[in-house]
Amino acid sequence: MASAGTVAEYSDYIIYADESGDPNPASVDANYPVFVLNFCVFRKDEYARSVLPTVTAFKFEHFGHDDVVLHEQDIHRGKAPFDFGQDSQRKKSFRDELNDRVAGFDFGVIATIIEKSRLSQQVVSEPYELALRICMEQVYAFLESHGQENSITHIVLEGRGRKEDADLLRAFQRIADGYNDLGKVMPGFELVFANKSSNSIGLQIADYTAYSIGRNYVSPARPNLVWETLVKPKMFNAATVFPASM
Numbered sequence: 001m002a003s004a005g006t007v008a009e010y011s012d013y014i015i016y017a018d019e020s021g022d023p024n025p026a027s028v029d030a031n032y033p034v035f036v037l038n039f040c041v042f043r044k045d046e047y048a049r050s051v052l053p054t055v056t057a058f059k060f061e062h063f064g065h066d067d068v069v070l071h072e073q074d075i076h077r078g079k080a081p082f083d084f085g086q087d088s089q090r091k092k093s094f095r096d097e098l099n100d101r102v103a104g105f106d107f108g109v110i111a112t113i114i115e116k117s118r119l120s121q122q123v124v125s126e127p128y129e130l131a132l133r134i135c136m137e138q139v140y141a142f143l144e145s146h147g148q149e150n151s152i153t154h155i156v157l158e159g160r161g162r163k164e165d166a167d168l169l170r171a172f173q174r175i176a177d178g179y180n181d182l183g184k185v186m187p188g189f190e191l192v193f194a195n196k197s198s199n200s201i202g203l204q205i206a207d208y209t210a211y212s213i214g215r216n217y218v219s220p221a222r223p224n225l226v227w228e229t230l231v232k233p234k235m236f237n238a239a240t241v242f243p244a245s246m
Contacts, residue, residue, distance in 0.1 A: 039139055212226035
């Protein structure tokens, strides 16, 4: 965690994080046996200048107001307000335009994939904490390369409940205090829990991209427009997979 005396300023970057799949290691879906944690890394100036006004204008254009939350599952399933009166062409046009808009933004993606079906061979009880540690290590290395490692960088994610958030905060503090494979204290990171009713555009982009990462890993031959045109070009590195393949 950041502390007075070690951090002088806010960093140039902000991170929005979201997950895909169930982090419970005992619950394995044969059709989607993975847990994915996705970090979307934005420069704040780009986020304020381009992302916010573009997505807001997009919502006004399609819904007449900006209170709509762009939830990937609802969009994929055509759930209201994304049903568009069952007009299939309008639904496709909406999805294609949303994909094009987000693809045009300048941001990076860091992701960890936990293959839960293989965890029985490992001493791992908390896939979320493991994925968080790996993502934090990678984004710390990125910030360090840009001279931003000691500035305050917020990691924003959706709150999951009082107990879950408290457990995750403790895990986050352990990682930031040096319990990581880099062996480094990460003084600049601060965790922000957004309310589930939050209309955070950054969180909506993280949600929109997370599932495509897991789906590409599970079914690489299956068509995956979001992965191919949007996420893949923005990956800092290949997604880290745990356990690693032998």
